[in-house]
Amino acid sequence: MADGKAGGTKSGEALLFLTDEQLRKGIEAMFFAYRGFTADPDRILEEHGYGRAHHRALHFIARAPGTNVNNLLGILGVTKQSLNRVLRTLIDDGLVESRIGVQDKRERHLYLTETGKILEGEIAEVQRARMRAAYRKAGHEAVSGFRRVLEAMMDPDQTEFFNALSGKED
């Protein structure tokens, strides 16, 4: 409390003078934007009787086909039991296939079926569409700033997952 505020130091270039008000706007922007971000997927999922948890599973299985359950648990940050319920549904509905590991037969490797790929693709497309539109509205010079702030906001372990998923090149 006693620290910020006054810019006793040098330049003004590297130092950010962020009022609580500016920070609060950023916070509220995150809140409202996240709602928009999930709105389109939610609509499609609802038609199929699924929720966000199903989407998250589909997304990351699509992203890393053959991933095992433990890895998925780490990424999603939920309990085994919670994920299992969702996964069970997706497997029973024929959207996800669970193959027993070859080297380690305890592990189950997860893949999307053709049906699974269709639904995942449909959802991914509306989500990309919104992202595309947002980038376009904001201007391309906004994109890198957006991404940099988001990455800086993650917890370190989340950042690891994020980077591990990245296809290296951006």
Next chain:
Amino acid sequence: MADGKAGGTKSGEALLFLTDEQLRKGIEAMFFAYRGFTADPDRILEEHGYGRAHHRALHFIARAPGTNVNNLLGILGVTKQSLNRVLRTLIDDGLVESRIGVQDKRERHLYLTETGKILEGEIAEVQRARMRAAYRKAGHEAVSGFRRVLEAMMDPDQTEFFNALSGKED
């Protein structure tokens, strides 16, 4: 599908060439960042036996003291029954005060009590701290891009609430 890709056109300045891969990274960044964004508040809330729903109510009451229930419903995008449960708890616990309207006695105007202000302030501070740190890490030129993309991602009605809450000046 047949359109994007090839940059047949002029410059390259105004046009964005966004691969699905780049969009996907933005999507995943949103996912992981939002988790970071809520992590600190969640911790504090848990100590008090509250959840995110309580935080959202506290936040917007703090932001717009004297707001009525209907307005809050609009901002939060939940049902009356859902909000009521949370509000009931906060009122019973003495964090929120509900005053009958003067002009319109049907309305209830909501205010934080001193206790409510303390908890809200505590949560707001850790959230601002993370936002501040993220801005600092990302560099100040990233901030405006971040904000512009988020605003562009909102649904129009959410944008309205967002702007209505803003103290005009940024």
Next chain:
DNA sequence: TTGGAATGTCAACAAGGCTGACTTAAACTG
């Protein structure tokens, strides 16, 4: 061969969304 890891399953529970139905009080309107 035994300990531990990975997975799955059952049961129970809680938070926080939802819908629908209904009440009360106040305000508005013809």
Next chain:
DNA sequence: CAGTTTAAGTCAGCCTTGTTGACATTCCAA
């Protein structure tokens, strides 16, 4: 003034998605 609409609250019940705890199975590795 009567009737309708609006704001809020409440009751009951449902769903998703998170949580714990207990326990079985499988199978790798020391």
